[in-house]
Amino acid sequence: MRDLDLRRLRMFVEVVEAPSLRVAAERLFISQQALSAAIRDLERQLGVELFSRSRRSLTPTPAGKALYEGAVPLLAGGAHLASEVRLIDASNPDPYTIGHTPGLAPSEVFEIIEGAVLADPSLPITVRPLSPSAIREEILGGNIDLALARSREVPPDLAGATATRHKLRLAVNAHHPLAANPTCAMKDLESCQIVVSELEEDYVNMLVSYCRRAGFEPKIIASTLRGTPPHMAVITHPEACAFVTNQPGWLYGNQIRIVEFDDPPMTPVMALWLPNTAPRIRNLILDAVGVSVETELI
Template identity: 45%
Template sequence: MTSPDVDLLDTRRLHQFVVAVESETLSAAAQQLFLTQQALSASIRQLEREVDVTLFDRSRRKLHLTDAGNTLYAGARALLAGNTSLLTEVRESARGIVRPFVVGHSPAISGEEVYHLIAPAIASMPHQPITARQVFPGQLQELLFANEIDVALRRGVDSPANLTSAVFAYHELRIAVVADHLLAHRRSITARDLADTPIVVWAPERKSFYTDFLISYCRRAGFEPTLVVNQIQGTPPFTAVRRYPEACAFVTDVPGDLQGGTVRVLAFDEPPLAPVQAMWLPHTHSAVRDAMVSGGGG
């Protein structure tokens, strides 16, 4: 039982605080919340009294967060999203509703790979509906905060702010080229073999962990890669070489011919291993997610 001396945040005031921070003006925030500006100001001051710190620097014409305010805002969105998720789960449980568990994944992880990653959850909970949804990497965190996806999968290792994450699988990378490419006849290749071949990526350097991972792999092999940013999103990575036949693309498909022999996948002598990271809201529980992560991708 919770001690009566434990301080608890008022989530309604916390929500109002977040809206105030994200709005252009306090007046705009009040309008969005269907409050008067005076009522919103009073709510924020009450929140400051509850946490016993000053959240806004009011010495300027526009409101600016203090260091304490920034700290509260940094954790507030995840806390509110977790609160909404729990409330939804409780209400659905009371009604006997089994909601689909939604897995959001970046284009760098194929639908086939997603199925392999969720296989442990399918095996342990065969009656649980699961939906896989491909989204752009930059949207994953926002969709988690909006409770539109339950777990996000991407190529990455860095710990995102205000989310819980785990690297739970590694995929062996290979190279796709068109059938008449200079490298297509090789049984296997090394990283150095790519020195004179452009590499297709789906985001520029420093805009994607996966792109930076591939660049680092090439630089460790002793050359600076030439990148081609693919403008076609959402299709299997190996199809990129049909659009850019002079280039190659890192893929996870098995070695051999694809698309009627028009594309060939080659294995590395020493293949790089690309991590798969799962991200989710902190303070939330999910048997499906636990089965995925503990299963290590099957």
Template identity: 40%
Template sequence: MLNPAVSPDEEPLDSRRLQQFLCVAEHSSFSRAADQLHLSQQALSSSVAKLEAQLGVPLFDRTGRQVRLTAAGQALFDGASVLLAAGQVLARQVRDAAATERRPFVVAHTPAVTAEEVHGLLGPVRSQMPEVSVTAVQMFPGDLESGVLDGTVDLALRRGTTAPATLAAAVIAYHPLRIAVARGHHLAAHHTIAIRDLRDERIVVWAPPGASFYTDFILSNCRRAGFEPSLVVPRIQGTTPTSAVLDHPDAVAFVTAPSGAALGGAVHVIDITDPPLAPVQAIWLPHTRSAVRDLLITGDSHARSHRRVPE
């Protein structure tokens, strides 16, 4: 029996129908989706038709050989995976609430955000929620969003400012950039350096321009200093950023590591005059709640005092 306080167009969307809709959209075919779901094509078509009737709009254009999403179908496709993921997270939180041993809160970070920086950002949780277990894992940027969507990651940290289309995001910290050089590099004796002094240097980046916010951020700062940089992408990925110059001892790398000797003296990190501030962006699944995540995003007064905001 329908709730009389809820009109038909406000009825909750059925999660199973949404999953079936997503499968059809991903395969661009009712027959292939039916095989994948182990349903008859008639049953799957009926399920999607009921979803279309509930929403009052067609979700697929069925005029060609392949079914294609309509504008309304695309809107549902963009939001359905997030909605279903939020439901799975809620179910897990309910089970966790009854469990004697709580699941760790998982924070993923890209190699551009070092493990030491993650530890610093966890300061509010360490001090205000000492009973919470947190696991930090390093992931490549392309894997962060899928990790958040499938629930294996509770909060992801990366260098960036543009929010993903289907996820929530906020910049929670800024770290000053410095320059890393190999011990034998001609700049290694410097204590400070200006970005404009790097015009004749090769600069290590971890992805080509256009493929990484961090690369584009470095590129824009070089251009602001009046030169077009010569870029090199290292063969070894995923290690600490300061290690990049070990395989390219004639090059320099922008890092956020503390100034001074690094990696046992093999690398020297140099302060930049008026350094650019590299953002740390947190991304998470919308439509979900988490006290740990809220504390990590907002921090406390001490944590915020160390998060410089550019003027």
């Protein structure tokens, strides 16, 4: 069988995503007849029907849905490869962009990339905040090259590996009862509210699982703050506590106490990227933190 024609594959994706064949053809700047012919050629090549056809719409068949799910990251990978090749030939390449979710402090991101940066200080790297819900879209769209998030899940059309793990601690307001404790147990949170960012659903689910393993159902409340470190939530929610990765001790003019757990849970930091790509900078970063992509893929 001939290799897939990426041009026809892109046409197929446009037909799936557009509200009609006419709109898809307009977006591709070709006629409806040419687009229909291209889809038919793709179906003949694969030996399957990709759409259930009616007078009003084209509905992907199960085979069409499977092709679409694989085509989106494949086309993104092709664009990424073309960009990578052009950058190698450029005297002033665009930076390698890393997005990180709010649960990760910029200093924690630097710890992950530090080894690669020290090995080659000339690496052009840009780090910026990223909404957890935007990870897939930003990577597939080529806006970021690597995402770092507190997560255990990898979207089905992305690749990923655990970059590192951080010890969780507890942030409480200075007036909270647990602020006087040198350490605490997870079970001590049974009667406490736990304030979280509602933006990071997977991370929240992970925290809930830690509490359930300790034998209780947590009382979760959503933080009203956006764009500030997680420990600051206990200033606006003084009755609640928050899971953090700060070092133990006092913060914010002794208004916040970071308390160690007797048996601290470890939270993973997941690195996410386009599958079937191997950019040099990403490999340098993962090698420096001891991640073997071949063995650590999730």
